[in-house]
Amino acid sequence: MMNKFKDIIKKIVINIPNILLKPFRNINFLASIFAILSGILVGFLIMLIVNPPYAGGGLMTILFGGLDKGLSGIGDVLIFAGPLLLAGLSVGFAFKTGLFNIGVSGQMAFGAFLAIFVGVKWTFLGDYQWVVAVLAAILGGALWGLIPGLLKGLFNVHEVVSTIMMNWIAVYGAFVAYKAANLVGGTTQNAQKVTSTGALPSWGLDSLFNSHNIDIGIILAVVAAIIIHIVLNKTTFGYELKAVGLNKDSAKYAGINSKRNIILSMVIAGALSGLAAATLYLNVTGATYKIETYPIEQGFEGIAVALLAYSGPLPIIASSIFFAWLKVGGDQLSGWGYDPNIIGVIVSAIVYFSALSFVFRKVVKKIFKKQFGGEIV
Amino acid sequence: MEYIIEMLNITKKFPGIIANDNVTLQLKQGEILALLGENGAGKSTLMSVLFGLYKAEEGIIKVNGKEVKIESPNDANNLSIGMVHQHFKLVHNFTVAENIVLGIEDTKYGFVKMEDAIKRILELSDRYKLKIDPYAKIEDITVGMQQRVEILKMLYRHTEILIFDEPTAVLTPQEIDELMKIMKNFIKEGKSIILITHKLNEIKEVADRCSVLRKGKYIGTVDVKDTTPEQLAEMMVGRKISFVIDKPEQKLGNIILEVNNLTVLSNYTHKPLIKNTSFKVRQGEILCIAGIEGNGQTSLVEAITGLNPIHEGQILLNGEDITYQSIRKKTLAGIGHIPEDRHKHGLILDFSLAENLVLQSYFKSDFQANGFLKFNAIDEHGKKLIKKFDIRSGQGVKTPARSMSGGNQQKAIVAREFDRNPDLMIAVTPTRGLDAGAIEYIHKQLIELRNQGKAVLLISLELDEVLNVADRIMVIYEGELVAEVDPKTTTENELGLFMSGSKRGILS
Secondary structure, eight states: OHHHHHHHHHHHHHHHHHHHHGGGGOHHHHHHHHHHHHHHHHHHHHHHHHOGGGHHHHHHHHHHTTGGGTHHHHHHHHHHHHHHHHHHHHHHHHHHTTOOOOTHHHHHHHHHHHHHHHHHHOGGGGGGHHHHHHHHHHHHHHHHHHHHHHHHHHHOOOHHHHHHHHHHHHHHHHHHHHHHTTOBOTTSSBBOOOOTTTSOOOTTHHHHHTOSSOOTHHHHHHHHHHHHHHHHHHBHHHHHHHHHHHOHHHHHHTTOOHHHHHHHHHHHHHHHHHHHHHHHHSOSSSOOOBOSSSOOHHHHHHHHHHHHTTTOHHHHHHHHHHHHHHHHHHHTGGGGTOOTTHHHHHHHHHHHHHHTHHHHHHHHHHHHHHHHOOOOO | OOEEEEEEEEEEEETTEEEEEEEEEEEETTOEEEEEEOTTSSHHHHHHHHTTSSOOSEEEEEETTEEEOOOSHHHHHHTTEEEEOSSOOOOTTSBHHHHHHTTSOEEETTEEEOHHHHHHHHHHHHHTTOOOOTTSBGGGSOHHHHHHHHHHHHHHTTOSEEEEESTTTTOOHHHHHHHHHHHHHHHHTTOEEEEEEOOHHHHHHHOSEEEEEETTEEEEEEEGGGOOHHHHHHHHHSSOOOOSOOOOOOOOOSEEEEEEEEEEEOTTTOOEEEEEEEEEEETTOEEEEEOOTTSSHHHHHHHHHTSSOOSEEEEEETTEEOTTOOHHHHHHHHEEEEOSOIIIIIOOTTSBHHHHTTTTTTTSTTTEETTEEOHHHHHHHHHHHHHHHTOOOTTGGGSBGGGSOHHHHHHHHHHHHHHTOOSEEEEESTTTTOOHHHHHHHHHHHHHHHHTTOEEEEEESOHHHHHHHOSEEEEEETTEEEEEEOTTTOOHHHHHHHHTTSOOOOOO
């Protein structure tokens, strides 16, 4: 009896390294790690060229993110991560179904407009104001995704072209819309802030992370990622979506209605973008929607987030937190006399190296074979 | 005896599978050595090792008795080894001569100089009776001619050892005869040939010796003239194979499929692909549409299955008009479809085998509940079919379809379509690229369906298959059904004439 028990314990203990090492046997994971390290190396080299003595300190600041500020620093990371996660999820989900959604930015913008409208004006909703505002954001994003979805599904208009156009319609439409709806804040180019009941609640996260800016945005984002993971991998709907994405012809052969799936896929991607806007702008003291001639940058950072995570909904959680981590660290770079925009260079370099991942895959496979003598998948 | 090429004790592993397990292959100077094996037996892998595309874990290669290292196709070329691939590697809008000299063209002041090259090409073409026009464009010549261009490419590069990878898969019976003659000419000139094939009659006709692989293992080498096709087949499959198909008389039942005045126009050129075509398939019969590739077979099948819209006409299944119904409805109404292109239509290559095996049934209550897939049931279903249809794969039901061999991919499709038990089975070149064992199996299955009183519409390019399996043959030529014949009374010759459009028959 005792021996049996010992055996089981032994087995578990022996397997612990295997379980922990599992991701390291995954080629995508390793390639992403290589891309990240190379990107950070590029950032370090730039700092080394600009101002050599402080490069080491700068690098540490980037790597430690907000850690030196303690829990509130981690809170800052999570605040940044929420919208990035959802933007990445929007791109990743569409990509898994064979669509390249460049229009996250525009979808976010229209979602933001409806959310801010509800969050500012519909105070009569009381404690439910933020809930309706979130739903409005989702609806707005979904509508903005529906249009390219219809164009693609019915007329085979390429979604890259139509989503980019939708971005610019959103950007310039905002000038008209916010004025007409009387939502421009004061004399600035900013939209008005939502009321306290229109803002996302924090459900105790504020005291946990000792930060009054944090809200449930990150929770909404993680829940969305889990739901998308389940939809894609466990449901018949996900099976159809992936079938259409991987091979449109066989999906057709199998009797799957690819038009319907393309349209639905864009609507869901848009809805996720809308939710991203909600987590970004539904607050009293945090980020503010700016009525200006640029698309929302998080919409494009979402592409990087999804790319690094190979579009997997759960890996996107990790990659968005990682990018947010870099951002928080980067904001403190000025302490060493560096421009925080170095982070932008690092992120771009990581994207670049991810795109070159096939080179890494080869290198990684070779190294792995030499070091461990095993194959990796 | 002198060997020109020796591959000794070659072992090549892939994740989950040993493609070549201690395989030895020896080619004599001036002989045709057939390399026989089922799909996935390791023939292509072995040749890829010889050609420098893969590196073997163990074993050595000797050329003319000297050990050599072949690390890339260039090394192989330098050793005078050349390969005619199954899928030709030609530039379609270049001329024959341009394709042949590509990569080693003569230049003068930076301009390409073709005169000498064309002279040499004509010389070679004459010597081996290839009848090639060096000025013709690739896109204008037949598949058989394109293959000769590939052969000339090797001759032009002074290749001494020629590897043919299933060269007859794309040829008509007449073209196959010509190719056999060409191969014999090469041997007369002292060249040596490795012929990869699973067609036993071809081996009997041209090969001197035959090496057999089975499941990655080397089975043996035999002299072809002392061996019967039955013995070869047994070596290849590991059990006895029957060539004569036992086909009991079957009483015809109701009309299952009725096609009336079907016309299909091309989406781009609006030229007719199928012209005013009518036919019927009844319960308990196998109707075979025979024809040379590209005469409208694809359009006909796509019209019936709904993959492409039709222009005019009517399609009835069990008496019900299904002309404009969705593919899903047609599938559920009882149409099984083994598609022509298994990669384009038949499989989702990045899905697992189990997922592919429920491609048209994932939505049924067996495999889903409340929109959630029942993975256990899907896996069990996959395991059942793997066992029943002997589908071989590295990681069982979890194997990505992409990593399976072509033959096993086809078996997976066949398994899926038979398992759905349709009233009408549309089988489009179902045995293409398969080995004798698998072909026998699929033919038996088709006949079994017919015996159960189902209808089978078989589209085939292989005359053997047409004559052996069909109860009734219709010949398609340029989008029209030009003849209807009885397989018991017709001959290969007559069929060949109908198929090439030189003769028209009577349609009932």
